[in-house]
Amino acid sequence: MTMYPENTPENNKPKTVKDFDPEDQPREKAEKYGCGVLSVPDLLAIILRTGTTGCPITQLCRDLMQANNGKLHQLQRRTRKELRQVKGIGLTKSIQIEAIMELMRRYAAEEPVLETPIDSSEKIYRRMQYNIGNLDHEEVWMLTLNRRNIVTREVCLSTGTATASLFDVKVAIKHAILENAEGVILTHNHPSGGLVPSTSDDRITRDLKQACQYMNIRMFDHVIVTSNGYYSYHDNGRL
Numbered sequence: 001m002t003m004y005p006e007n008t009p010e011n012n013k014p015k016t017v018k019d020f021d022p023e024d025q026p027r028e029k030a031e032k033y034g035c036g037v038l039s040v041p042d043l044l045a046i047i048l049r050t051g052t053t054g055c056p057i058t059q060l061c062r063d064l065m066q067a068n069n070g071k072l073h074q075l076q077r078r079t080r081k082e083l084r085q086v087k088g089i090g091l092t093k094s095i096q097i098e099a100i101m102e103l104m105r106r107y108a109a110e111e112p113v114l115e116t117p118i119d120s121s122e123k124i125y126r127r128m129q130y131n132i133g134n135l136d137h138e139e140v141w142m143l144t145l146n147r148r149n150i151v152t153r154e155v156c157l158s159t160g161t162a163t164a165s166l167f168d169v170k171v172a173i174k175h176a177i178l179e180n181a182e183g184v185i186l187t188h189n190h191p192s193g194g195l196v197p198s199t200s201d202d203r204i205t206r207d208l209k210q211a212c213q214y215m216n217i218r219m220f221d222h223v224i225v226t227s228n229g230y231y232s233y234h235d236n237g238r239l
Contacts, residue, residue: 026058040072041065048096052088060088064097073134073227076101105130117149121232124185124223127151132189133227138165140188140204142172144181145220153179167204169211176217183218184208190224195231197224205233 026042035043041061051057064086068074075097083094108130118124124143131154132139138160144153155175158166165188176184186208188201197205205222212219221234233239 040070044097044100047100048093055088060086063087064089072101072104076104076134077136118143118145118151118185118220119149121221121223121230121235124187124221124232125225125230128187128189128223128225129227129230132187133225135189136191137161138189138191140165140167140186142175143185143187144176144179145183145185147182149183149220152181167207169204169207172208173211173215173217176212177215181217183220184212185220186222187225190226193226193228195224195226195229197231197233202238205239209239 026038026045029042030038030046035046038046041058041064044061044064045057048057048061051060055063064083065075067086068078078097080091080094080098083089083097084091089097109127116123118127127143128141132141140157140160142155142157143151144155146152153175157168157172157175160166172184172186186205201222201224208222209219219239221232221239223233224231
């Protein structure tokens with residue numbers, strides 16, 4: 001006669017990585033070989049720790065990454081509600097995943113290049129790519145610079161929709177004056193990934209440039225940022 005395990009509370013407890021084959025235990029693999037050998041799902045499993053009944057944490061994390069085509073930048077775009085659509089992801093785990101993504105963003109933003117003078121559109125892009133390049137909505141940011149062209153402040157001027165955002169030139173100039181800025185850089189993202197400036201982009205560039213000239217503040221550039229490229233008004237001779 002085939003014997004089945006008794007249906008006890010112990011058997012119904014969510015399984016942890018310790019309950020499975022050593023090859024399916026990310027923490028043990030990390031201890032033996034280092035975290036560098038682990039897959040993204042394995043790394044997530046170490047942090048999220050426990051799965052649900054019938055779904056170990058390793059499988060849950062594989063399902064999570066598969067739902068995002070194996071791409072962390074797609075995972076970063078998911079809302080809390082979207083994350084919870086993956087079986088086994090509840091409120092706590094969705095917040096943990098958000099925290100991981102935020103740590104990644106902050107780490108990327110600490111690159112030493114951020115402490116050097118801004119002397120190219122590429123440096124602007126590298127600085128802002130992790131802040132706004134992968135958002136699902138538009139945000140307009142301004143960087144204020146001192147006389148050595150080092151950024152003194154990053155300020156979000158507006159948050160909009162997937163296709164547009166509002167811009168108030170008076171607010172931008174106010175921040176520049178409060179920072180005693182010698183120069184400013186305008187930057188915003190295109191969630192669609194397109195790099196062609198819109199009529200609205202041209203207008204806010206023109207408005208800010210005119211306001212800066214009146215206040216004797218230099219406008220260095222307006223850079224459109226996406227997850228995989230950028231457009232510079234300065235580089236294209238339009239500023």
